Amino acid sequence: MTIxxxxxxxxxxxxxxxxxxxxxxxxxxxxxxxxLAGGWPEAELFPTRQLAEIAQDVITNMPRESLQYGLxxxxxxxxxxxxxxxxxxxIPAEMGNIIITSGTQQSLDLLxxxxxxxxxxxxxxxxxxLGALQSFKAYGVAFRAVNMDDDGAxxxxxxxxxxxxxxxxxxxxxxxxVTMSLARRKQLIQRSFDQDLVIIEDDPYGxxxxxxxxxPTLAALASQEAVSRGLTGKPSNVVYxxxxxxxxxxxxxxxxxxxxxxxxxxxxMAKQGTDLxxxxxxxxxxxxxxxxxxxxxxxxxxxxxxxxxxxxxLEAIEEYLPQGIYFSRPQGGLFLWVELPPEIDTVxxxxxxxxxxxxxxxxxxxxITADGKNTMRLTFASVRPELIREGIRRLGxxxxxxx
Amino acid sequence: MTIxxxxxxxxxxxxxxxxxxxxxxxxxxxxxxxxLAGGWPEAELFPTRQLAEIAQDVITNMPRESLQYGLxxxxxxxxxxxxxxxxxxxIPAEMGNIIITSGTQQSLDLLxxxxxxxxxxxxxxxxxxLGALQSFKAYGVAFRAVNMDDDGAxxxxxxxxxxxxxxxxxxxxxxxxVTMSLARRKQLIQRSFDQDLVIIEDDPYGxxxxxxxxxPTLAALASQEAVSRGLTGKPSNVVYxxxxxxxxxxxxxxxxxxxxxxxxxxxxMAKQGTDLxxxxxxxxxxxxxxxxxxxxxxxxxxxxxxxxxxxxxLEAIEEYLPQGIYFSRPQGGLFLWVELPPEIDTVxxxxxxxxxxxxxxxxxxxxITADGKNTMRLTFASVRPELIREGIRRLGxxxxxxx
Numbered sequence: 001m002t003i004x005x006x007x008x009x010x011x012x013x014x015x016x017x018x019x020x021x022x023x024x025x026x027x028x029x030x031x032x033x034x035x036l037a038g039g040w041p042e043a044e045l046f047p048t049r050q051l052a053e054i055a056q057d058v059i060t061n062m063p064r065e066s067l068q069y070g071l072x073x074x075x076x077x078x079x080x081x082x083x084x085x086x087x088x089x090x091i092p093a094e095m096g097n098i099i100i101t102s103g104t105q106q107s108l109d110l111l112x113x114x115x116x117x118x119x120x121x122x123x124x125x126x127x128x129x130l131g132a133l134q135s136f137k138a139y140g141v142a143f144r145a146v147n148m149d150d151d152g153a154x155x156x157x158x159x160x161x162x163x164x165x166x167x168x169x170x171x172x173x174x175x176x177x178v179t180m181s182l183a184r185r186k187q188l189i190q191r192s193f194d195q196d197l198v199i200i201e202d203d204p205y206g207x208x209x210x211x212x213x214x215x216p217t218l219a220a221l222a223s224q225e226a227v228s229r230g231l232t233g234k235p236s237n238v239v240y241x242x243x244x245x246x247x248x249x250x251x252x253x254x255x256x257x258x259x260x261x262x263x264x265x266x267x268x269m270a271k272q273g274t275d276l277x278x279x280x281x282x283x284x285x286x287x288x289x290x291x292x293x294x295x296x297x298x299x300x301x302x303x304x305x306x307x308x309x310x311x312x313x314l315e316a317i318e319e320y321l322p323q324g325i326y327f328s329r330p331q332g333g334l335f336l337w338v339e340l341p342p343e344i345d346t347v348x349x350x351x352x353x354x355x356x357x358x359x360x361x362x363x364x365x366x367x368i369t370a371d372g373k374n375t376m377r378l379t380f381a382s383v384r385p386e387l388i389r390e391g392i393r394r395l396g397x398x399x400x401x402x403x
Numbered sequence: 404m405t406i407x408x409x410x411x412x413x414x415x416x417x418x419x420x421x422x423x424x425x426x427x428x429x430x431x432x433x434x435x436x437x438x439l440a441g442g443w444p445e446a447e448l449f450p451t452r453q454l455a456e457i458a459q460d461v462i463t464n465m466p467r468e469s470l471q472y473g474l475x476x477x478x479x480x481x482x483x484x485x486x487x488x489x490x491x492x493x494i495p496a497e498m499g500n501i502i503i504t505s506g507t508q509q510s511l512d513l514l515x516x517x518x519x520x521x522x523x524x525x526x527x528x529x530x531x532x533l534g535a536l537q538s539f540k541a542y543g544v545a546f547r548a549v550n551m552d553d554d555g556a557x558x559x560x561x562x563x564x565x566x567x568x569x570x571x572x573x574x575x576x577x578x579x580x581v582t583m584s585l586a587r588r589k590q591l592i593q594r595s596f597d598q599d600l601v602i603i604e605d606d607p608y609g610x611x612x613x614x615x616x617x618x619p620t621l622a623a624l625a626s627q628e629a630v631s632r633g634l635t636g637k638p639s640n641v642v643y644x645x646x647x648x649x650x651x652x653x654x655x656x657x658x659x660x661x662x663x664x665x666x667x668x669x670x671x672m673a674k675q676g677t678d679l680x681x682x683x684x685x686x687x688x689x690x691x692x693x694x695x696x697x698x699x700x701x702x703x704x705x706x707x708x709x710x711x712x713x714x715x716x717l718e719a720i721e722e723y724l725p726q727g728i729y730f731s732r733p734q735g736g737l738f739l740w741v742e743l744p745p746e747i748d749t750v751x752x753x754x755x756x757x758x759x760x761x762x763x764x765x766x767x768x769x770x771i772t773a774d775g776k777n778t779m780r781l782t783f784a785s786v787r788p789e790l791i792r793e794g795i796r797r798l799g800x801x802x803x804x805x806x
Contacts, residue, residue, distance in 0.1 A: 046466050060455045105676070
C-alpha cells in the first residue's frame, strides 16, 4: 500500500495561508491570557435559561420537526417567519426566497459552488472576511481589491471589468468594524444595476448596532432601485446573507440566505448534495425563540454589553497606544481595527504579545494584496472592560518598544 | 438588470436526474398514504425523554461547549469516545483519526472535495446510494459499475483499471438491503492492497443488525491485512464513515469519518471552508448520550422493532406479490429490494401506486447504468406491520394488473 496521499491533495492546501498565525493563537489558550483575537460573541450573554426551556419543550412536543430528517431549504415555519421579518426590513421576501443554511460559511460556500466559475474574478473589500476568501478560493476564482477607508469600500473607484460578483460586508465589517456610508451604498447599487454586477451582501452584525442610526441594507436599496427603474418582477441583484450566530448562539450553526428563486433553486440542489439539510433541532429552537418574541430583548442585552466594551477599548487605545495612529470607531459589531506606524509588523509582534499574555489577530491575512503588515484586528465583544483596558495597556508597551 | 441566472448554473443542474420522481413522492404526503418510500428511521423510536433531559442539562451546564463556536474537527470528548469505540470494533483509531461531520452526506461531499479530481473514475456498486452519486458527481467524476448479487458486490469481477477509489456500502446496503459476504469482503481488501485502491466504506446501518452474525467491517479487515503484510504505521486504505442518524436521530445531523491523519488534515481544511464546524449542541448531546451509556439500549429497541417489521414485509411479499420474483432478505437496516418481471417499469407504476395510496421508490435512479427499470426499494423501518401488510397487498394488485 503506497498511496501518496500528499500528492493527491497538495494543490488544495495552497488556500490555507494563515496556519502559522492560527497555530500561535491556538497555543495562546493559557489561563491569564487576554485574548483580543476572538471572532466569537460573548458566551455569558447566551440566553441559556430560555434555550434550555425551548430545547426541552420542542424535543418533547415536536420530535418529528426537531429530530427527523427535514427539508433541504429549511424548516418552513422558520422560513416563513424570516420572510416576514426581512420584508419588514425592506427586503421583500416570500418563503421561497429564504434558504436556511448551517452558518454563513456554508451560505458563502454554496453560493460559490453554484455561482462562481474557475477563473472568475470576484470584487472584494480589501481587507475582508478571511472565511469568504477561503470559501471562494476553493472554486478557483481570483480576487480584485476594492479599497477601504472610514466610509467603507471606495465604490466610486472600483473596477468591475470582467467581474460578475462583488462580495460586500457593508455593516460593521469583519475585520475593520467600518460601516459603508449611505452615499456609497447608493452609489454601489447604481453601479450594480448599470453594470450587471451581482452583490453578495454578508450582514451578520447589522442588528448589533449600539450607536448611531441604522442604514438600509444593500438588499433593501436594490429593491427600491428596482422599483424606481420599473424592474419589478425581475430577480434582485443582491443575494443577502445573515445569521443567528451573533444574536442567538454560533454553536447552533444557523444562517439564512435571501435570494431570487432563480438562485434559491440551484442553492437547494447544491445543499442537498452537501449536507442534505440544516440541523433540525437548531432550526426549531430558533423558530420557537423568534415566535415567542424573545429575540429583541436578547439583542438589546448584547448591544448594551458591546457598547460598554467598545467604549472601554476606545478609551484604552487613546490612553495607551501611540498618538497619531489610526483606529476605527465602530458603531456596532464585534471588532475594531488598528493601523500602527508603518515600521511595525504585527505578524512579527504576535509571539511577543502572546508572551506578555495578550493576543490579537494580525491584519495582513485579511488582505488580498501585500498590504496591512502594520494592522491588527481587535475584538471587544468577548472581553470584560477591565481586561480590555489591561490588554491594550500591555499592547501599548510592546508597540512602543518597537518604535 | 438582465442577469441570466439560468445560463450561469445550467451545467450544474445536470446531476439532478430524479426530480420528477421526487416531485411525485413530495405530492404523495396525503393522509392515508402508506409510504414504503421513506429513507428515514422510525420517529416513534426517537429517545425523546432522554434527549430532552440531556439538552436541557448541557445548555444549562455546558453553555460554552454546546452554544459557542467549536473546533472544525469536532468536540474533542466525542472524538475521543468514538476513537475508543472504533478501536474496540477492530478499527484502530486515535482522536486524530476521527472527524465529526454534519451527516454522512457531508462526509462524502468533503471526501469528494479533497480526494476526487475531475475525470477520475470511481467504482460504485450498481445500484448504490443516490446521495453518494450526487456528492461525487459535483466533482466531475465518472463512475464504473460493480455488479451486485445476493452476496453483495461481485468484487472478483470488478475492473479497477485507472480507478483510485471504490465507494462501498457493504452492510445492509442502500438501496438493496444486501450485505457483502465475508469471503467477498476479504477478497475486496486483498485487491485494494494489491492494486492501491482506496475504499470509502459507508456504514450507517451496521449496528442495526437484527438477525445473523455480525461481519467485520472493511476497515477492520484492512487493519488486519496491514498487520499481516507488515505494513503497520502506513496510512490505512479504507476511509470509514458512520452516523448517528439511524441510531439517535437524523435531525441532529451528526456523522463521523475514521481516516488516516493524511486524510484528516485536508478534510478538516475543506470542512473549515464549508461550514466551520458541526453543530455544537448536537455534538454535546450525542456525547452525553454515549457517556451515560444509553445507546446500546436505544439500538436494541430499534433492532427489535425493525426485525418485526422486516418479517411482516417478507411475509406480505410472499403472500401478495407475484410468485417467482426476486426480493432481498436483509438481516438489518431499513430497506429491502424487489425485482419485478422485466415487463414492469416501476417509474411508470409509481403514479398509479400513489393513486392507490401506496408509495415506493423506483429502483432505476440508483443505477449508473440503464438497468433496474423493473426494481423498487421498499422500507420497512418507518411503517407499522399492519400498514406494511396493506401496502404490499395494494402493490401486489397493481403489479398483477400489469402482468
